[in-house]
Amino acid sequence: MAGLAIGQKNDTLKTFVGSCIAICIYDDNHKIGGMAHILLPKNITNKSTKGTRLEGKFADEAIDIVIEKLTILYPYLKLKAKMAGGAKTFSHENDENTLNIGAKNIEGIRSILKEKKIPLIAELVGAKNGRWVTFSCANQSMFVKNKDGEQII
Numbered sequence: 001m002a003g004l005a006i007g008q009k010n011d012t013l014k015t016f017v018g019s020c021i022a023i024c025i026y027d028d029n030h031k032i033g034g035m036a037h038i039l040l041p042k043n044i045t046n047k048s049t050k051g052t053r054l055e056g057k058f059a060d061e062a063i064d065i066v067i068e069k070l071t072i073l074y075p076y077l078k079l080k081a082k083m084a085g086g087a088k089t090f091s092h093e094n095d096e097n098t099l100n101i102g103a104k105n106i107e108g109i110r111s112i113l114k115e116k117k118i119p120l121i122a123e124l125v126g127a128k129n130g131r132w133v134t135f136s137c138a139n140q141s142m143f144v145k146n147k148d149g150e151q152i153i
Helices: 059-073 101-115
Strands: 004-008 012-017 021-027 032-038 080-085 120-125 131-136 142-146 149-152
Touching: 004 012, 004 059, 012 021, 012 032, 021 059, 021 101, 021 131, 032 059, 032 131, 059 101, 080 101, 080 131, 080 142, 101 120, 120 142
Parallel strands: 080 120
Antiparallel strands: 004 032, 012 131, 021 032, 021 080, 131 142, 142 149
């Protein structure tokens, strides 16, 4: 949880998310990508997570960190994104509920990607259950598996 990883060529990145989001930012020409396990859309603590084991915790920081780490490898990238997660994991959650973290994460990430002009190519978000998410750097496929089976986006 709250982790962040960068992969190249034949690497795969994997996490499990419920209301959290697995955001993958990648460049298909260079076969590289990064995955962050986002817990919350924004860091309001004024304490940076950069360089810690929690640097994937907040969308507003994690996306910047992934971009920075990818551009260290290749300075000129054409980045794209995919995401999965954002479930309503508690039965009392609804769209108006302030505890609906999944929906807030989804909207926060969409907003940040739009601001950074990174196209969101695919998403599998919402629902009411957790998911295993695996991202293949070799072909930029995101494999999303839950109790009902697996989808590739």
